[in-house]
Amino acid sequence: MAKAYDHLFKLLLIGDSGVGKTCLIIRFAEDSFNSTYISTIGIDFKIRTVDIEGKKIKLQVWDTAGQERFKTITTAYYRGAMGIILVYDITDEKSFENIQNWMKSIKENASAGVERLLLGNKCDMEAKRKVRKEQATKLAQEHGIRFFETSAKSSVNVDEAFSCLARDILLKSGGRRSGNGSKTPGTQLKTGDKRNASKCSLG
Ligand SMILES: Nc1nc2c(ncn2[C@@H]2O[C@H](COP(=O)(O)OP(=O)(O)OP(=O)(O)O)[C@@H](O)[C@H]2O)c(=O)[nH]1
Numbered sequence: 220m221a222k223a224y225d226h227l228f229k230l231l232l233i234g235d236s237g238v239g240k241t242c243l244i245i246r247f248a249e250d251s252f253n254s255t256y257i258s259t260i261g262i263d264f265k266i267r268t269v270d271i272e273g274k275k276i277k278l279q280v281w282d283t284a285g286q287e288r289f290k291t292i293t294t295a296y297y298r299g300a301m302g303i304i305l306v307y308d309i310t311d312e313k314s315f316e317n318i319q320n321w322m323k324s325i326k327e328n329a330s331a332g333v334e335r336l337l338l339g340n341k342c343d344m345e346a347k348r349k350v351r352k353e354q355a356t357k358l359a360q361e362h363g364i365r366f367f368e369t370s371a372k373s374s375v376n377v378d379e380a381f382s383c384l385a386r387d388i389l390l391k392s393g394g395r396r397s398g399n400g401s402k403t404p405g406t407q408l409k410t411g412d413k414r415n416a417s418k419c420s421l422g
C-alpha cells in the first residue's frame with residue numbers, strides 16, 4: 220500500500236487572543252469560517268495533507284490560546300514545532316506591537332532552526348485598518364522572514380501562507396541545512412508579495 224504521506228511537519232500558530240488564529244486554521248483545514256468568537260482553551264490541532272513539489276506533506280497544525288493565563292501550557296509546545304506562524308490583527312495595533320514579545324517567546328522556547336512566518340490577519344476589514352502593510356513588511360525584513368496579509372473570513376492568502384511555510388521547511392530539510400539554524404544569505408529578505416504567493420500555491 221502506498222504511504223499516505225512523505226513528510227510530517229508540525230506547525231504552531233501564536234499571537235494575541237482574538238487575532239484569528241483558530242479561524243485561519245479552520246479556513247486552511249476545513250475551508251470554512253464562523254464569526255462567533257470562541258476563545259481557545261489551552262491547545263488544539265488540525266490536520267491537512269498538501270502536495271508540495273511532488274511530495275505529500277502532512278501538516279499537523281497546532282492552535283494555541285492567545286490568553287496570557289495559558290502561556291505555560293502553550294510554550295511547552297514550541298519546542299516540537301518545525302514552523303511557527305506569528306499572527307496579528309491589522310485592525311488592532313496592540314496585537315502588532317506584541318509581535319516583538321511573541322518573537323522573544325520563540326527565541327526562549329522554540330528550537331533554534333525553527334521557520335517563522337508573519338501574518339497580518341483580517342485584511343478584509345480595510346476600513347478599520349490600524350497597521351500599515353509597510354510597517355509589517357519592515358518588521359518581517361528585520362527578522363528575515365516572510366509576511367502575508369490574510370483573511371480567514373474572505374479566504375485571502377491562507378493556503379498560500381501555509382504552503383509557503385511548508386515549502387520553506389521542505390527545502391531546508393532537503394539538504395540546505397545551515398547547521399545552527401541561521402539563514403543562508405539570499406533568503407533574508409522574504410516578503411509575501413504576489414510573486415512569492417503564486418510561487419507557493421498548492422499543487
Ligand atoms: N473580519 C474578520 N474577522 C475574523 C477573521 N479571522 C477571525 N475573525 C474573527 O475574530 C474573532 C477571533 O477569532 P479566533 O480565530 O477565535 O481568534 P484566536 O486568535 O484564535 O483567539 P484565542 O483563541 O483567544 O487566542 C472571531 O469573532 C472571528 O470570527 C478575518 O479574517 N476577518
Ligand SMILES: [Mg+2]
Nearest residue numbers: 240241258259
Ligand atoms: Mg483560538
